[in-house]
Amino acid sequence: MPELPEVETIVRELRPRLKGRRVTAADVLHARIVRHSDIDLRDWLPGARIIDVLRHGKFILLQLDKGWLTVHLGMTGQLRFEAPETVYTRAVLQLDDSSLLYDDIRMFGSIEAGRKRIDQLGPDALARDEWHVRLLRHKAPIKAVLLNQRVVAGIGNIYADEALFRAAIHPATVARRLSKARANKLEQLTRDLLNEAIDFRGSSISDYVDTEGRRGGFQERHQAYGREGKPCVRCASPIEKSFLAQRGTHFCPNCQRR
DNA sequence: GACGATGTTGGCAC
DNA sequence: GGTGCCAACATCGT
Numbered sequence: 001m002p003e004l005p006e007v008e009t010i011v012r013e014l015r016p017r018l019k020g021r022r023v024t025a026a027d028v029l030h031a032r033i034v035r036h037s038d039i040d041l042r043d044w045l046p047g048a049r050i051i052d053v054l055r056h057g058k059f060i061l062l063q064l065d066k067g068w069l070t071v072h073l074g075m076t077g078q079l080r081f082e083a084p085e086t087v088y089t090r091a092v093l094q095l096d097d098s099s100l101l102y103d104d105i106r107m108f109g110s111i112e113a114g115r116k117r118i119d120q121l122g123p124d125a126l127a128r129d130e131w132h133v134r135l136l137r138h139k140a141p142i143k144a145v146l147l148n149q150r151v152v153a154g155i156g157n158i159y160a161d162e163a164l165f166r167a168a169i170h171p172a173t174v175a176r177r178l179s180k181a182r183a184n185k186l187e188q189l190t191r192d193l194l195n196e197a198i199d200f201r202g203s204s205i206s207d208y209v210d211t212e213g214r215r216g217g218f219q220e221r222h223q224a225y226g227r228e229g230k231p232c233v234r235c236a237s238p239i240e241k242s243f244l245a246q247r248g249t250h251f252c253p254n255c256q257r258r
Numbered sequence: 259g260a261c262g263a264t265g266t267t268g269g270c271a272c
Numbered sequence: 273g274g275t276g277c278c279a280a281c282a283t284c285g286t
Contacts, residue, residue: 002265002266003265003266006265058266058267072266072267073266074265074266074267075264075265075266075267076264076265106264106266108266108267109266110267147266149266149267156265156266157264157265157266158265203265205264205265206264206265207264207265208265225265247265248263248264
């Protein structure tokens with residue numbers, strides 16, 4: 001569920017509440033959530049001071065005085081302050097002044113100590129980086145390349161469809177065959193899109209809520225994603241849905257020609 | 259009730 | 273390097 005705008009919304013709420021706080025206790029209710037590490041968070045976290053809260057792509061990074069705690073929300077992960085535990089609560093952090101709970105219905109999310117996996121990611125989609133040149137190195141369909149977090153980090157299925165719609169590029173276009181100008185335009189339109197979505201506190205399709213349980217508002221502004229059969233806002237042709245890179249893909253067959 | 263789809267990623271086979 | 277399939281899991285719509 002959560003892509004860059006949703007994760008950024010959460011990070012902006014976490015940062016002022018977590019910065020400078022000390023972890024007093026940690027509980028892991030479902031071991032599967034903690035991955036790629038032999039560290040037992042229940043032993044490792046207590047006493048740690050939170051220096052800052054950062055984001056890279058869809059990953060939330062808690063910078064601690066003793067290392068890093070990396071959180072990925074997967075499809076249905078949620079972080080909530082002072083919330084009651086549910087059957088889907090997978091971990092709980094007790095802080096010196098509050099508690100932070102990690103809920104995850106489908107458990108595609110993860111929490112890990114260390115920062116290693118971030119090294120595999122491409123530049124954050126909003127970072128100062130001309131990442132459109134990276135798109136041109138791949139011969140896969142442009143939509144698959146946008147979804148590849150090693151190429152550029154933060155774009156998921158919703159924003160890939162929305163970005164390609166704005167740029168009027170067919171999702172199946174071979175990335176390497178885009179002109180440099182079109183790739184550059186795609187990057188700029190993607191940045192605009194992500195920033196607008198952040199202004200609306202992200203998109204809520206079903207599960208996504210922020211740390212206070214509020215839904216986002218950007219789903220009302222989607223022009224392609226979830227609009228199958230509805231008229232294109234530019235030309236009124238019905239939006240089509242097909243499958244590409246094993247993901248539902250929405251586009252205007254008239255505006256986005258191959 | 260069964261079936262298929264859902265915003266994510268990682269691993270593996272080819 | 274790219275593709276396709278599967279796995280993790282629960283819910284919801286048809």
